[in-house]
Amino acid sequence: MLRLTDHAHQICDEILEEGDVAIDATVGNGHDTLFLAEAVGAEGRVYGFDVQADALNLTRQKLGEELLLRVTLLHKSHAEMDQHIESSDRGCIKVIMFNLGYLPGGDKEITTMTESTLVAMEAACKLLHPEGVITILAYPGHETGHDETKAVVEFLNTMDRERWELKTIEANSESATAPRLYLLSSQGGS
DSSP, X not given: OOOHHHHHHHHHHHHOOTTXXXXXXXXXXXXXXXXXXXXXXXXXXXXXXXXXXXXXXXXXXXXHHHHHTTEEEESSOGGGHHHHSOGGGTTOEEEEEEEOSBOTTSOTTOBOOHHHHHHHHHHHHHHEEXXXXXXXXXXXXXHHHHHHHHHHHHHHTTSOTTTEEEEEEESOTTOTTSOEEXXXXXXXXX
C-alpha cells in the first residue's frame, strides 16, 4: 500500500519540472525538502520553513552541499511564507507541501498550530502557479492535530470549486484518527 507521503511525492513529481520553484511549508525531518530539491533540478529553487532549528539542521545534513545550493531554509513559521518569497517567484510556485503535526523523533509538544496553518494555507493559495498543487498531510490522531485537521477541512471546503479542485486520500477510511492527504489543485485563473 502506498504511504500518503509517497502519494504526495508521486502527485508532485508529475507536476514539477527542471527549473520550477516549490515550497516545503513544514520542513520537519527534511524528506519533502530533499524530494523537492531533486525534482526541481539544478535550475530550480525550493523554500523550506520550520520553527525548529533542529529540523533545519537535520535537513541541511540530509541535503548535502550540492542540493543545499537550490534550497533556501528559513527558521520561520510557515505563516510567514508570504513575507519571505522573492517577488519574482510569487504566482510561480508549482508545488507547496504541508506535512502537519510534530517533528518525528522530536518534541511532540511542539506541533503545527491551527491559526498559523490557516494563515499559511491562505498565503499558499496566493503564491501558487495557476496550474500548481498544494498537498496537506494532516494527522487528526492527536488533540492538536484533530483540531487542526478540522479547521483545514473547513478552510478547504470554502474554496471556489471552479478555481480549485480538492481531493482527499485517507490512510484508513474506517478510522477517524488516521492520517489523510488533501490535494488542492489550481485550475488556472486568478
